[in-house]
Amino acid sequence: xxxxxxxxLESARRQFLEQGVVPASVLAEPILRSWRRCxxxxxxMSGSSRMQxxxxxxxxxxxxxxxxxxxFGRPIMALLAQEVRQSSxxxxxxxxxxxxxxxxxxxxxxxxxxxxxxMPGALWSESAAGTNAIGTALVEHRPIEVRxxxxxxxxxxxxxxxxxxxxxxxGRTLGLLDLSGPAAQGSGHALALVTWAVxxxxxxxxxxxxxxxxxxxxxxxxxxxxxxxxGLLAFDGGRxxxxxxxxxxxxxxxxxxxxxxxxxxxxxxxPAQAAARGTLRRLHGALLHVRLVQSASAAAPSPVSxxxxxxxxxxxxxxxxxxxxxxxxxxxxxxxRLSRPxxxxxxxxAGALADLARAVRLLDAGVAILLQGETGTGKEVFARQMxxxxxxxxxxxxxxxxxxxxxxxxxxxxxxYEEGAFTGAxxxxxxxxxxxAQGGVLFLDEIGDMPLPAQARLLRVLQNREVTPLGGAxxxxxxxxxxxxxxxxxxxxxxxVLRADxxxxxxxxxxxxPALRDRADRARIVQALWSSGALPAHDGPDLPQEVLxxxxxxxxxxxxxxxxxxxxxxRVLAETEGQTRLDMLPADMAAQARAPADLKVLTDAAVREAxxxxxxxxxxxxxxxxxxxxxxxxxxxxxxxx
Numbered sequence: 001x002x003x004x005x006x007x008x009l010e011s012a013r014r015q016f017l018e019q020g021v022v023p024a025s026v027l028a029e030p031i032l033r034s035w036r037r038c039x040x041x042x043x044x045m046s047g048s049s050r051m052q053x054x055x056x057x058x059x060x061x062x063x064x065x066x067x068x069x070x071x072f073g074r075p076i077m078a079l080l081a082q083e084v085r086q087s088s089x090x091x092x093x094x095x096x097x098x099x100x101x102x103x104x105x106x107x108x109x110x111x112x113x114x115x116x117x118x119m120p121g122a123l124w125s126e127s128a129a130g131t132n133a134i135g136t137a138l139v140e141h142r143p144i145e146v147r148x149x150x151x152x153x154x155x156x157x158x159x160x161x162x163x164x165x166x167x168x169x170x171g172r173t174l175g176l177l178d179l180s181g182p183a184a185q186g187s188g189h190a191l192a193l194v195t196w197a198v199x200x201x202x203x204x205x206x207x208x209x210x211x212x213x214x215x216x217x218x219x220x221x222x223x224x225x226x227x228x229x230x231g232l233l234a235f236d237g238g239r240x241x242x243x244x245x246x247x248x249x250x251x252x253x254x255x256x257x258x259x260x261x262x263x264x265x266x267x268x269x270x271p272a273q274a275a276a277r278g279t280l281r282r283l284h285g286a287l288l289h290v291r292l293v294q295s296a297s298a299a300a301p302s303p304v305s306x307x308x309x310x311x312x313x314x315x316x317x318x319x320x321x322x323x324x325x326x327x328x329x330x331x332x333x334x335x336x337r338l339s340r341p342x343x344x345x346x347x348x349x350a351g352a353l354a355d356l357a358r359a360v361r362l363l364d365a366g367v368a369i370l371l372q373g374e375t376g377t378g379k380e381v382f383a384r385q386m387x388x389x390x391x392x393x394x395x396x397x398x399x400x401x402x403x404x405x406x407x408x409x410x411x412x413x414x415x416x417y418e419e420g421a422f423t424g425a426x427x428x429x430x431x432x433x434x435x436x437a438q439g440g441v442l443f444l445d446e447i448g449d450m451p452l453p454a455q456a457r458l459l460r461v462l463q464n465r466e467v468t469p470l471g472g473a474x475x476x477x478x479x480x481x482x483x484x485x486x487x488x489x490x491x492x493x494x495x496x497v498l499r500a501d502x503x504x505x506x507x508x509x510x511x512x513x514p515a516l517r518d519r520a521d522r523a524r525i526v527q528a529l530w531s532s533g534a535l536p537a538h539d540g541p542d543l544p545q546e547v548l549x550x551x552x553x554x555x556x557x558x559x560x561x562x563x564x565x566x567x568x569x570x571r572v573l574a575e576t577e578g579q580t581r582l583d584m585l586p587a588d589m590a591a592q593a594r595a596p597a598d599l600k601v602l603t604d605a606a607v608r609e610a611x612x613x614x615x616x617x618x619x620x621x622x623x624x625x626x627x628x629x630x631x632x633x634x635x636x637x638x639x640x641x642x
Contacts, residue, residue: 005147005149006148006149008026009026009027009148009149009150010149012026012027013045013149016035016039016045017045017046020039022035027150030136030140030142030144031131031136031146031150033140034126034130034131034135034136034139034140034152035131035152037126037139038126038130038131038152041127043130043152043153045152045153045154046154047153047154047155048116048153048154048155048156049116049117049128049129049130049153049155049156051117051122051123051128051129053117053119053121053122054121058121059120059121062095062099062101062121063101063102065095066095066101066174066175069093069095069101069166069174069175070093070101070102072201072204072205072208073093073102073166073175073177073201074102076177076197076200076201077091077093077102077104077177077197078104079197080104080177080179080193080194080197081104081105083193084105084106084179084181084193085105085106086106087106087181087185088106088108088109088181088182088185089105089106089109089179089180089181089190090103090104090105090106090109090110090113090118090179090180090181091103091104091105091177091178091179092118092134092177092178092179092180093175093176093177093178094124094134094175094176094177094178095174095175096138096173096174096175096176097123097125097138098123098124098125098126098128098129098134098135098138098176099121099122099123099124100118100119100120100121100122100123100124100134101120101175102120103118103119103120109180109181109182112158112182113159113180116155116156116158116159118159118180125138126138126139129153129156130151130152130153130156131146131150131151131152131153132146132151132152132156132159132161133145133146133161133162133163133178133180134161134163134176134178136163137163137164137165137176137178138165138173138176141165141173142165143162143163143164143165143191143194143195144162144163145160145161145162145163145190145191146159146160146161147160147161147183148160148183148184149183157183158182158183159180159181159182159183160180160181160182160183160185160190161178161179161180161181161190162178162179162180162190162191162193162194163176163177163178163179163194164176164177164191164194164195164197164198165198166198166201166202167202167244167245168202168205168209169202169205169206169209169210169232169234169242169243169244170241170242170255170258170259171243171248171254171255171256171258172255174205177194177197177198177201178194179193179194196228199228199229199246200228202244202245203228203232203244206232206234206242206244209242210234210241210242212236213234213235213236213241213242214234214235214236215232215233215234215235216232216233216234216235217230217231217232217233218230218231218232218233218247218250218251219231219246219250220250229246230246231243231244231246231247231248231249231250231251232244232246232247233247235263238262238263238264239259239260239261239262240257240258240259240260240261240262240263240265240266241258241259242258243255243257243258251266252354253353253354253357254354254357256354256357256358256360256361257353257354257357258357260356260357260360260361260389261353261356261357261389265353266353355511356382356385356386356389359382359386359509359511360386360389360390362508362509363386363390363441363481363483364390364391364392364481366481367508367509368462368482368483368484368505368506368507368508368509369386369482369483369484369508369509369510369511370447370483370484370485370486370490370506370507370508370509370510370511371383371483371484371485371486371510371511371513372485372486372487372489372490372510372511372512372513373485373487373512373513373514373515374487374515374559375487375558375559375561376516376556376558376559376560376561376562377513377514377515377516377559377560378513378559378560379445379485379487379513380399380443380445380485381560382511382513383397383399383441383443383483383485384397384443386441386483387440387441387443387483390441390481392439392440392441392480392481395437395438395439395440395441395480396436396437396438396439396440396441397437397440397441397443398433398434398436398437398440398441398442398443398480399443399445400413400414400433400442400443400444400445401445401446402444402445402446402447402448402449402450403445403446403449404446407451410450410451410454411453411454411457412430412432413432413433414432414433414434414454414457414458415432415434415457415461415467415468415469416430416431416432416434416435416467416469417430417432417469430469431469431476432467432469434461434467434478434480435467435476435478437478437480438478438479438480439479439480440480440481441480441481441482441483442480442481442482442483443483443484443485444482444483444484444485444506445484445485446485446486446487447484447485447486447490447498447506448486448487448488448490448497448498450498452499455498455499455502456499456502458502459499459501459502459505461478462482462502462505462506463505465477465478465479466478482506484506484507490503490507491503491507515556515559516556516559516560516563517555517556522551522552523548523552525563526543526548526551526552526563526567527543527548529563529564529567530542530543530567530571541574541578541579541580542580543580544579544580544581544582546582547570547580547581547582547584547585550582550585550589550590551563551566551585551589554589566585566586566589569584569586570584570585606625607621607625607632610624610625610632618632618633
């Protein structure tokens with residue numbers, strides 16, 4: 001029976017050639033993206049790939065470079081080839097570039113595939129062979145099936161192929177496994193078979209590379225622990241150093257989290273596990289129920305986030321094999337060193353964890369990070385977390401508030417000075433704050449408040465990586481990673497704030513930390529901070545619902561800093577009286593909580609009337625209504641919409 005898709009695909013190919021578009025629903029999005037990439041590089045759809053096969057010596061060298069992958073892949077390829085030999089299937093193993101290393105399966109089809117150079121040594125990257133399962137799966141970083149006429153080059157329409165990339169436990173693509181057959185035969189369960197086979201290869205790689213680590217298996221369903229679908233995690237010194245793709249999917253992470261996040265970042269500790277916090281080996285062999293940290297889609301990223309009420313349950317199985325004691329601590333990893341004394345330990349939702357992991361990767365690569373956010377949003381907390389998880393964790397973290405340094409002293413404080421450089425200079429001179437950050441991380445807070453002359457000198461330091469102390473003629477090399485922060489907009493469009501050349505030097509990557517009033521999970525944040533051991537009498541009374549509602553409804557212009565200070569005050573008062581009451585709140589919060597008309601009954605008409613009376617001025621209207629300007633912005637959106 002003829003395949004009903006073929007006429008539709010032939011029509012789609014003609015339309016793509018003539019108009020560059022394809023009718024909706026004819027092609028899967030990954031295939032259509034591949035067609036567009038091929039067209040962009042000038043491939044002729046009606047033509048064929050022209051591959052130059054390597055010599056035997058070049059093929060031998062290619063295989064030698066990938067011997068580890070071949071060693072783990074051969075037994076699985078043999079099993080898969082046994083399954084598909086009768087159905088004219090051919091199993092192929094490639095390297096990370098798409099060069100075929102080995103092939104096994106039906107000999108008759110292997111001869112047919114050789115006519116289009118689907119054989120050892122051939123390069124089947126997308127740029128060389130057009131849209132095909134091998135090349136497109138490597139570009140898309142995902143399993144791909146390409147059937148018959150979906151291939152870009154007409155000559156490859158004889159094939160139907162299913163391919164799955166092979167990743168190591170650190171998320172790097174090592175190669176790919178492909179199952180190809182005649183297009184007329186159809187694909188059946190080819191993609192499921194190849195996915196199963198790749199799972200087996202990746203599991204063997206994981207077991208070999210991380211036998212010395214504490215390994216965890218995780219899945220939503222207890223019955224699937226031990227199957228090919230379980231998520232695998234490896235912790236060295238409490239830090240996540242490896243994970244397979246199933247674990248990354250379950251935890252809503254990507255490979256940038258590896259080497260950065262800790263166990264406590266990923267799982268909410270159940271009460272029975274609290275005694276074993278930081279000593280997971282005590283739980284060896286146990287089957288536990290844990291809750292994942294709040295999912296990435298629940299709220300905007302923030303440096304302070306909490307476990308939510310509705311996290312889905314995960315099942316955690318601590319490595320079933322008998323494992324040796326870990327060989328080493330990759331980095332100091334206790335949560336105590338991730339926050340300063342008296343500060344609540346920060347919480348991160350999955351989105352913030354992903355942002356943090358990405359920022360650490362960039363910082364370790366020498367990329368300068370700029371943190372933007374209102375006062376109190378936790379920019380320094382975030383910067384300290386970056387330092388604590390970075391390759392420079394054992395080096396100093398030098399924090400400088402540029403707004404707090406007197407303008408007359410800022411250059412001497414930052415760059416240091418030699419003896420006798422100016423009247424009042426110390427006899428032995430000073431090496432300055434920049435040199436104190438040697439081997440670590442320099443954090444420049446409120447960088448926009450740095451005077452222009454100091455900006456010019458800082459730019460030279462960042463360009464040349466050396467400091468010249470005031471009054472000195474000798475340049476001193478410096479080596480530090482740079483994080484800057486600002487509460488206000490910077491950049492070339494902002495006049496007289498920051499030099500454009502300095503801005504582009506310090507803002508190689510920018511992250512924005514949201515204000516507390518913009519967080520959808522404020523109630524959970526308040527509850528979690530209330531239970532934090534950093535607050536006085538942390539075993540005190542719970543927050544009554546009316547107090548929690550008042551704290552959640554408040555706009556918090558001072559953000560997390562103001563919230564923590566308010567909760568500390570409540571703790572002290574509650575410890576004395578044995579309860580927490582609404583009248584213990586600061587006057588403005590208590591008044592707002594007692595005036596429901598201000599919060600709930602204020603109509604859209606009242607907002608519009610206030611704006612009209614003040615000529616559209618948001619500040620004037622907010623004063624007229626007796627509310628914070630940010631509250632009026634929020635109320636004004638529905639009012640204006642009407």
